[in-house]
Amino acid sequence: MTAEFDLPFILGHVNYWLFIVLMMTGLYIVVAKGNLVKKIVGLNIFQTAVFMLYISVGKVSGGTAPIFPTDMNVDPNVVYSNPLPHVLILTAIVVGIATTSLGLALIVRIREQFGTIEEEGIYQIERDMAAEEYRLHSELMSERR
Amino acid sequence: MIRHHLILRVVTKLLIGPIMLFALYVQFHGDYSPGGGFQAGVIMAVAFIIYGVVFGLATVQQVLPPWLVHKLLALGVIIYAGTGFASLFLGYAYLDYGAFSPAHPEHGQHWGILAVELGVGITVTGVMVAVYYAFAARTPMLSDEDW
Amino acid sequence: MEMLIDIVLFSMMVATALAIVRLRSLFAVVMLAGVFSLLSALLLVTLDAVDVAFTEAAVGAGISTVLMLSTLALTSRSEQPSAKAGLTPLLVVLVTGAALVYGTLDMPSFGDPNAPATTHVAPDYLERSQHEIGVPNVVTAILASYRGFDTLGETGVVFTAGIGVLLLISGLRRRRRQKGEEE
Incomplete structure (x- = not known):
C-alpha cells in the first residue's frame, strides 16, 4: 500500500x-x-x-x-x-x-x-401471533396431561 | 372522476402516437444510435401506461387485453431463444448469427441482432405493462384530494 | 468545464438523497427518487455512457415512479415516525463506507487509459466489432452478439420477475379457484 x-x-x-x-x-x-x-x-x-x-x-x-x-x-x-x-x-x-x-x-x-408497512408494526403483530400460538399450545398440552 | 382532466386527456392523446413511433425508432435503429430492445420496450410500455393512467384501466385493457400481455411476456423469450435454436439447426453454434447468411457473416449478424433485440423489446414491454395492470387492478378509485 | 458540471450534478444528487432521508411524505420521497434518477442519467452522459443514460431516464423516471405511486395508493401516504433509530445504523454506514474508500485506494485513477479495465477485452471488442459485426453502436454489438448468452439470461430474469409479480398480486389464481368452486 x-x-x-x-x-x-x-x-x-x-x-x-x-x-x-x-x-x-x-x-x-x-x-x-x-x-x-x-x-x-x-x-x-x-x-x-x-x-x-x-x-x-x-x-x-x-x-x-x-x-x-x-x-x-x-x-x-x-x-x-x-x-x-x-x-x-x-x-x-x-x-x-x-x-x-x-x-x-x-x-x-x-x-x-x-395492515401496515412499518417494520415495527409487523414485528409487533408477529410477536403477538407467536405469543398466541404458544398460549394455545401450552393449553393443549396441559389438557392432554 | 377522470372527466374533468381536459388538458391531460388532450395532451395524452397527442403524445401517445409519437411515443410509440419513438419506441419503434429506438428498437430498430439501435444498431446505429443509442438504444435497443431494453429501452424500446420500456418506452413502448410507457405509451400504454400513460393511456391507462389518464383514461382508466378498463379503456387501455380494451386496446391491449391482459391475456394478450401475458402471451407477449413469453413470446419475447421464445423469439430470443428460438433465434439461438435456429442457428443451432443450421449447423452453427447457439446464437451464432453467422448462420443466417453464410456468404456474408456481417449480414447474418445484422439479422441476428435485429431478431434478438425484438425478442428483448417484446418481453420488456410485456413485463412492464403486465406489472402495471397487476398494480392498477387493485387500486381503488382515488379522488384528487387524497394526495 | 466537465469537472464543474460533475460537481454541480453531484451536489444536487447528494441534496436529493438527503432530502429523501429526512422527508416523511412518501409522495415527495417517490418524486425525489425520480429526480435522483434523472440527475444520475445526466451524470452518465458525462461519463460517455449514452445507452445507459437513456435506459436510466426511461426506467428510473418513468416506470418506477408509476409503480411506486401505485404502491402508495394501495398502502399508505406517509411514513410513521419510527422509534429511536439510535447510532447503530450510522455506525454501520460509516464503517462500510470507510472499508469501501480503503478499497478504492488501490484503484487506477479516473479516466486512466492504462487501467486494467480498459486494456484487455475492451480494445479487442472495439477493434473486432468493426469488421466482424459491422454495427456502429458497439454497445449493441456486444449486448446482442458477443454476450448474447448473458442477455438471454437477463431477459429470462426480467420474465421471471414479471411472472412473480403476476402470481403475487394479479389475482389470477384466486379467480381460477373461484371458478373451480362454482363448478
Missing part, C-alpha cells in the same frame, strides 16, 4: 469517494428507516450509485461514446470509452426495475396481510 496522497491522486479518486457517499446514503435509508416503501427507494439509490461507480471505471479521459460513424470509416486516432461496463449496467437497470416491482408487489401483499 504505497498510495501517495498528492493532488493528482485525490483528483483521480475523488469521484469514487463521492459515489461511495451516495451509496452509503442509500444504505442508511435501508438500515435506519422502518417504512418498507422508503427502504425500496433507499435500495434504488444504492443501486444507482453502484451503476455510476461501475460506469466511471470504464471512462477513458479524452474518450467519447463508443459509437462509430454510420459509414463505419473509423478514425484510429479517436479514443472510445470502454463499452463493456455499459452493456452490463444497461441490462442491470432493466433487471433492477423488474426486481423492484417484485419487491413492491410483496409490500402490497404484506399490507393486505398485516
Whole structure:
C-alpha cells in the first residue's frame, strides 16, 4: 500500500469517494428507516450509485461514446470509452426495475396481510401471533396431561 | 372522476402516437444510435401506461387485453431463444448469427441482432405493462384530494 | 468545464438523497427518487455512457415512479415516525463506507487509459466489432452478439420477475379457484 496522497491522486479518486457517499446514503435509508416503501427507494439509490461507480471505471479521459460513424470509416486516432461496463449496467437497470416491482408487489401483499408497512408494526403483530400460538399450545398440552 | 382532466386527456392523446413511433425508432435503429430492445420496450410500455393512467384501466385493457400481455411476456423469450435454436439447426453454434447468411457473416449478424433485440423489446414491454395492470387492478378509485 | 458540471450534478444528487432521508411524505420521497434518477442519467452522459443514460431516464423516471405511486395508493401516504433509530445504523454506514474508500485506494485513477479495465477485452471488442459485426453502436454489438448468452439470461430474469409479480398480486389464481368452486 504505497498510495501517495498528492493532488493528482485525490483528483483521480475523488469521484469514487463521492459515489461511495451516495451509496452509503442509500444504505442508511435501508438500515435506519422502518417504512418498507422508503427502504425500496433507499435500495434504488444504492443501486444507482453502484451503476455510476461501475460506469466511471470504464471512462477513458479524452474518450467519447463508443459509437462509430454510420459509414463505419473509423478514425484510429479517436479514443472510445470502454463499452463493456455499459452493456452490463444497461441490462442491470432493466433487471433492477423488474426486481423492484417484485419487491413492491410483496409490500402490497404484506399490507393486505398485516395492515401496515412499518417494520415495527409487523414485528409487533408477529410477536403477538407467536405469543398466541404458544398460549394455545401450552393449553393443549396441559389438557392432554 | 377522470372527466374533468381536459388538458391531460388532450395532451395524452397527442403524445401517445409519437411515443410509440419513438419506441419503434429506438428498437430498430439501435444498431446505429443509442438504444435497443431494453429501452424500446420500456418506452413502448410507457405509451400504454400513460393511456391507462389518464383514461382508466378498463379503456387501455380494451386496446391491449391482459391475456394478450401475458402471451407477449413469453413470446419475447421464445423469439430470443428460438433465434439461438435456429442457428443451432443450421449447423452453427447457439446464437451464432453467422448462420443466417453464410456468404456474408456481417449480414447474418445484422439479422441476428435485429431478431434478438425484438425478442428483448417484446418481453420488456410485456413485463412492464403486465406489472402495471397487476398494480392498477387493485387500486381503488382515488379522488384528487387524497394526495 | 466537465469537472464543474460533475460537481454541480453531484451536489444536487447528494441534496436529493438527503432530502429523501429526512422527508416523511412518501409522495415527495417517490418524486425525489425520480429526480435522483434523472440527475444520475445526466451524470452518465458525462461519463460517455449514452445507452445507459437513456435506459436510466426511461426506467428510473418513468416506470418506477408509476409503480411506486401505485404502491402508495394501495398502502399508505406517509411514513410513521419510527422509534429511536439510535447510532447503530450510522455506525454501520460509516464503517462500510470507510472499508469501501480503503478499497478504492488501490484503484487506477479516473479516466486512466492504462487501467486494467480498459486494456484487455475492451480494445479487442472495439477493434473486432468493426469488421466482424459491422454495427456502429458497439454497445449493441456486444449486448446482442458477443454476450448474447448473458442477455438471454437477463431477459429470462426480467420474465421471471414479471411472472412473480403476476402470481403475487394479479389475482389470477384466486379467480381460477373461484371458478373451480362454482363448478
